[in-house]
Amino acid sequence: MLIVQKYGGTSVGNVERIRDVARKVAKTRDEGHDVVVVVSAMSGETDRLLSLAHEVSEAPAEREVDVLLSSGERVTIALLSIALNSMGYPAKAFTGRQVGIVTDGVHTRARIERVGGERVREALKQGIIPVIAGFQGISGESDVTTLGRGGSDLSAVAIAAALKADLCDIYTDVEGVFTADPNIVSEARKLDKVSYEEMLELASLGAKVLQNRSVEYAAKHGVRLRVLSTFKEGSGTLLTEEDADMEKLAVSGVTCDRNQAKITIIGVPDRPGIAAKIFGPVADANIVVDMIIQNVSQESLTDISFTVPRPDVKKTIEMMRSVVKDIGAKELEVKEDIAKVSVVGVGMRSHSGVAVRMFSVLSKEGINIMMISTSEIKISCVIDAKYAELAVRALHRAFELEGA
């Protein structure tokens, strides 16, 4: 098999850990596989470099920040290659440029446009282990770019796709994707398999294991992606296309997102064009509105509630003040201590009654539902933040997720 292995910052956090990673790579090689390794900067390094940049300037030029940050991965690829070579496993360090990771020119959050991979293929042919810098690429102007948060995972997936690798293993500090946050639900169970689509919902809802764009890239190019722990032996969680097994269960996981706030505009005159007036400025400010609820209109007046990420609340409120005046609404209400609890599963497509079951579980626990949104494979309820853990535990139990 051709396996791409990606190790994150914690996995290569010091010289001892880099040696451990070298041993893991060597073991995979000994098992007869071809290995391509993608690594991040040593943990803390990117933050250290960024804080240097901010010491120099409050708003450092982004092109130059990319030059700065891209030095972090160079250190790791060099050290890991040195470790492998010294163990007798021929290895070569390659930068993003050398691998031909071509991106657009949007510095600090570039998008991958194509992956060449010529030198990687050549190295593999010669029995050399390519050790590649994640997170970085090169623009059309031949300048270094970085891919933004989670960029190293994306590098690994893109390289796996370009090489048509049999497997792309993302080594991280969790054992895989769980049915719920193990810190909240002690019986939470690791999923052996999850579909790309479920993963996308689980991630955006707070599972925090993989960035969505890596999952989307993998889905689009059919990369078999596996998430597993650097520090603990185990088979991790495999991301694949949906299969019959997955559909046996109505629900695969329960997630909880506490990073939202709810804003309600009360007494909105119910006439066409109102929604655009409210959400136009929010969109223009690049604030992502997650859920929107409009009450049934009474006497031509309605209430509109929506959620935004908590860090954007202040900015949103400021905009809404003038909107409220402009459209002649009555008042503005903000509630920050909310949580969005969701159940996710491709099985919902064939199992009916999941929503009803969710509502009744919450009601039985005495939890009031403030907002509801549903999609084909997910049902989300906004509730009071203080009931979040109770809700997640009750739902996990009700959908029997702890069972094997």
Added chain:
Amino acid sequence: MLIVQKYGGTSVGNVERIRDVARKVAKTRDEGHDVVVVVSAMSGETDRLLSLAHEVSEAPAEREVDVLLSSGERVTIALLSIALNSMGYPAKAFTGRQVGIVTDGVHTRARIERVGGERVREALKQGIIPVIAGFQGISGESDVTTLGRGGSDLSAVAIAAALKADLCDIYTDVEGVFTADPNIVSEARKLDKVSYEEMLELASLGAKVLQNRSVEYAAKHGVRLRVLSTFKEGSGTLLTEEDADMEKLAVSGVTCDRNQAKITIIGVPDRPGIAAKIFGPVADANIVVDMIIQNVSQESLTDISFTVPRPDVKKTIEMMRSVVKDIGAKELEVKEDIAKVSVVGVGMRSHSGVAVRMFSVLSKEGINIMMISTSEIKISCVIDAKYAELAVRALHRAFELEGA
């Protein structure tokens, strides 16, 4: 004028100093000049990276060491560009590759083969200050290479040559080239001008300001090179072709090298081919023999003395033991506590009697001369190490170097 400015590791040792350098660059710009900046890694960074490499492996692969080390300058070029941009001076960071510094493939001590400079010229045309990573280049295989000790100076000189710059300023922690080491001779005077050739002799004899290959490159390409202090205002020392001014003085400087040891082979049969038998193995071991003296032969036996760098003494002795046996010589003598004191000056070409004056000064101080070597612009005497400072001071005074 187009000025290339090079700042070493101490000059960019922390964020505050990087800001100081930015101010110096800005000032040059304000004076109406075009500026190109070349920088080293922050002081201590290269050592930190090297020690990481040695933690991972006793003999790290050199190609990978270059990937590792080249990250150091990336940090500095990024931070300095950020500083300049934030002060309102448009600047762009460029790596060795982006500037087109093409080297051979000898990792950790590559030689520059050519300098493109396309992007630098383009940036200058747009009014942008190019900030370039010194010490690094790219091989024909498109791999990063580093230039070895003093490599950043060489980068600056090579870039100045490629751009046909009017001046190449090397900012360092000394104020220029002195007539003698100011730690030994308190009246030592800074030289305003020195010829390339004198500088080569002064450097190899211990002046330590610039590596010879930078001076050689500058001489070959006619780069006006100036050495000056980052921390103290001043005009530094300018390196140029010889001119009439220089020839007025017989001697420009007195230097002292304590890093040699003297080895004598006693009772060598005086027949053809002996010298090759002695120095062949030394040359094969890449040990640089500096001075060689052969006594007048008596009864077909002679003594041969030579000096080698002190770190190579042990290795040389081992080789000589078998040589002594092989050629039927009597014995081997080693003296480590020696010093080589030299007077240097292009004026010697037109002033006779410099050697005689030197010998008589030393003799008057009661200092015995063990070995003598002379060239067109330099006379060196090997003496007992304990008289080194006395000799330097006496010569400095005798040749009236303290006078303006």
